[in-house]
Amino acid sequence: MHKGRKNIVFGVGNPAARLVFVGEGPGADEDATGEPFVGKAGQLLTKMIEAMGYTRQDVYIANVVKCRPPNNRDPEPDEVAACEPFLIQQLGAIKPEVIVTLGKHAAHTLLRDQTSITKMRGKWKQYQGVRLMPTFHPSYLLRDPAQKKWVWQDLQEVMRALGQSPQAK
Numbered sequence: 001m002h003k004g005r006k007n008i009v010f011g012v013g014n015p016a017a018r019l020v021f022v023g024e025g026p027g028a029d030e031d032a033t034g035e036p037f038v039g040k041a042g043q044l045l046t047k048m049i050e051a052m053g054y055t056r057q058d059v060y061i062a063n064v065v066k067c068r069p070p071n072n073r074d075p076e077p078d079e080v081a082a083c084e085p086f087l088i089q090q091l092g093a094i095k096p097e098v099i100v101t102l103g104k105h106a107a108h109t110l111l112r113d114q115t116s117i118t119k120m121r122g123k124w125k126q127y128q129g130v131r132l133m134p135t136f137h138p139s140y141l142l143r144d145p146a147q148k149k150w151v152w153q154d155l156q157e158v159m160r161a162l163g164q165s166p167q168a169k
């Protein structure tokens with residue numbers, strides 16, 4: 001995928017973050033800017049982060065794949081495998097207290113568990129000794145806003161785990 005990319009989209013945020021979000025891969029806006037989650041889905045993610053009482057600078061945001069899949073198709077297994085060592089190193093360097101995976105690709109990749117995201121979301125998992133909360137991808141919430149309440153429930157769990165009081169939202 002490097003052949004078609006404009007920019008590598010590696011990750012952004014606090015290298016000492018307590019909380020890391022992992023998405024799927026860059027879209028057109030991310031490819032153009034080199035920063036993850038800056039398009040429409042990204043703006044929704046930013047709102048979610050702010051609703052939790054954080055800013056984008058407090059947390060760290062990364063993706064499973066670092067280059068944009070052509071036409072936003074799903075990344076292929078060999079593309080995930082090629083990029084995964086970078087994600088593993090990012091998580092190993094940051095050593096967050098909580099990882100939130102957004103959508104099925106990040107959860108399936110990090111957990112080696114192909115359970116559907118609908119079944120998986122909202123239930124605490126472990127990744128290398130770090131608590132991991134799978135939730136829906138913000139792009140899915142843009143298509144089906146009624147699902148937002150589940151994501152907010154999952155994020156409130158995360159806030160409790162980090163010792164932040166969940167606000168009524």
Ligand code: URA
Nearest residue numbers: 023024025026036037
């Ligand atoms: N969707 C993702 O999964 N990651 C991004 O960076 C942008 C959109």
